[in-house]
Amino acid sequence: MxxxxxxxxxxxxxxxxxxxQGETIAVEAAAGRYLAAPLLAQRTQPSDPLSAMDGWAVRAADMPGPWTIIGESAVSHPFAGDIDAGHAVRISTGAIVPPGADAVLVQEECRRDGDTLHFEGTPPDPLARHIRPRGLDFTEDAVLLDAGARLSPAALALAIGGGHGTVPVRRxxxxxxxxxxxxxxxxxxxxxxxxxxxxxxxxxxxxxxxxxxxxxxxxxxxxxxxxxxxxxxxxxxxxxxxxxxxxxxxxxxxxxxxxxxxxxxxxxxxxxxxxxxxxxxxxxxxxxxxxxxxxxxxxxxxxxxxxxxxxxxxNGCTAPLPTRQVMPIRGSLGPTGKRAEFIRARIRDGAAEPLRLQDSGAIAPLAMADALIIRPAHAKSIQNGAEVSIFRLYG
The missing domain is CATH 3.40.980.10 (MoaB/Mog-like domain)
Structure with missing residues (x-):
């Protein structure tokens, strides 16, 4: 053969x-698993316009003020009414922007005098710069993650943020x-x-x-x-x-x-x-x-x-093979024979440094290696600084 x-x-x-086969498990138990089906958002994120800064919610048309302060919008405690002409509402980062407001002024550029707000800075450009619009992250029914995606810590947070308490994964x-x-x-x-x-x-x-x-x-x-x-x-x-x-x-x-x-x-x-x-x-x-x-x-x-x-x-992963990277070599390597060779190496300052001992029974250099240099069959010698393809072993 x-x-x-x-x-x-x-x-x-x-x-x-x-x-x-697929199975459905609690999302908090699914770290590292692979999805058996696409994961769709069950909600819109954010579900309302939110402030990206601590400051004041106003109507852009009323710039540069002054405004009459009529209340406050805090996280989980939104302002109950609308903002009309000449009105301002104190707002916290992550709080819902009241209806009628289309600009948030950062607090460091504002001065409060009793119930009157004065603006002393440069208007945000664009005026809605400090507002996170509804659906900025994702909207209901959008595909959050494709089938075959691995539930990394960030992907797990996305699944939970999308409204999921359980997820379909591969056994x-x-x-x-x-x-x-x-x-x-x-x-x-x-x-x-x-x-x-x-x-x-x-x-x-x-x-x-x-x-x-x-x-x-x-x-x-x-x-x-x-x-x-x-x-x-x-x-x-x-x-x-x-x-x-x-x-x-x-x-x-x-x-x-x-x-x-x-x-x-x-x-x-x-x-x-x-x-x-x-x-x-x-x-x-x-x-x-x-x-x-x-x-x-x-x-x-x-x-x-x-x-x-x-x-x-x-597990259903759609890209199961390790990814090749290219970087310079630190040192030199001789020609290869009839077989592709995989040289144990260490990554140092952005370069792949071949380890001295390459015997297939030597465990000590294997434990030191964090990459494999990929050498095709019938390759010529290469010198210090030449580019080589590698597989990273970890991370």
């Missing part, structure tokens, strides 16, 4: 993803993570010769846990087909199974033959990327199985480029 380009592999994977995908390898030991366990702490499972769980999904971890599991069959059987209700390790071609790499033995259909295997070539994708009835490499860096990079976009797509 030939190596796939990254973009083609991602396209094939996302084409397999079906959004989970959280069920994700099972299985880390495989005879050499793996649970975190904190004593290590014998050749043993390694099983870091991939917790790392993948943490990465997936930043998105709306319910994560179950199984493992570490040794390189035994029966143990793997049992683990897959216990994950029957998962929408997505992510494995780490065992996806290559060695004698102890049992993920592919195990999947074939339980009736899974291989979609593709191996991607032209470094690190991370032995990525495997299979379907088992409605379930997607994503096999990732066992080296920690390879596992992280492929999870970032495949697992996280897949979980976003299952």
């Amino acid at each position: 030939p190596l796939l380009d990254l973009e083609e592999a991602q396209r094939r994977l996302l084409a397999m993803a079906a959004p989970t 959280r995908p069920r994700v099972t993570i299985i880390d495989c390898g005879d050499e793996l030991r649970a975190p904190g366990e004593p290590l014998g010769p050749g043993d390694l702490p099983a870091s991939n499972g917790p790392m993948l769980a943490a990465m997936c846990g930043e998105l709306p999904c319910d994560v179950t971890r199984r493992g570490p599991i040794g390189d035994e087909r029966e143990a793997l069959i049992t683990a897959f059987g216990a994950a029957d209700d998962a929408d997505l199974v992510i494995t780490s390790g065992g996806a290559s071609v060695g004698d102890h790499d049992l993920i592919r033959p195990t999947l074939e033995s339980i009736g899974a259909e291989l979609a593709f295997w191996r991607v032209a990327m470094k690190p991370g070539k032995p990525v495997m994708v299979a379907r088992r009835e409605r379930q997607i199985v994503l096999g990732l490499p066992g080296n920690p860096v390879s596992c992280f990079v492929t999870a970032f480029l495949f697992a996280l976009p897949l979980i976003r797509a299952m």
Whole structure:
């Protein structure tokens, strides 16, 4: 089976993803979830013209005054009447502008003499500058958020401001993570010769846990087909199974033959990327199985480029892939080979600085990195200051 380009592999994977079913939940419990349907405003915001300043509400036609003060409009306590010629009302920021008024004078430019108001400043330009008109933010039945939008903190505020106490969202995908390898030991366990702490499972769980999904971890599991069959059987209700390790071609790499033995259909295997070539994708009835490499860096990079976009797509996200940015490089990089390369880097003063150690088993530089420099296959050497494409890993 030939190596796939990254973009083609991602396209094939996302084409397999079906959004989970919709459900309606309390808006205050919906932070980070993805909308299953467009969200329409149930009210107009603001519902009345409001003052944007502390000052005085007057008729613009009466400029430059003076005016007779007839009352006050405060937040939640609007002035009860209309403003007629020559009248002024004291007004607070956020208070309703009384009918008849079409200008607000800021208080610092006014002087009160008993019940008389004098204006001593420059008229606002335009005269309605300090008034927020009805519907400035949105109007009833306007689309506040499209289907597939993620409810960020600001989007959550918009939904609530639009009058919603509940919102339609996608069910959280069920994700099972299985880390495989005879050499793996649970975190904190004593290590014998050749043993390694099983870091991939917790790392993948943490990465997936930043998105709306319910994560179950199984493992570490040794390189035994029966143990793997049992683990897959216990994950029957998962929408997505992510494995780490065992996806290559060695004698102890049992993920592919195990999947074939339980009736899974291989979609593709191996991607032209470094690190991370032995990525495997299979379907088992409605379930997607994503096999990732066992080296920690390879596992992280492929999870970032495949697992996280897949979980976003299952949540109904309309743009699930990470966004590329362009910035200068600090340092230099040699030519690439037949595979695209993803260089761990740090962002410093607006430039991407490649980390010295790029070995796929080195966790320390991975923990220091906050970006991946994207190097196409067959690229030429680049020098300090050249522009490169990057993926930001966080934020």
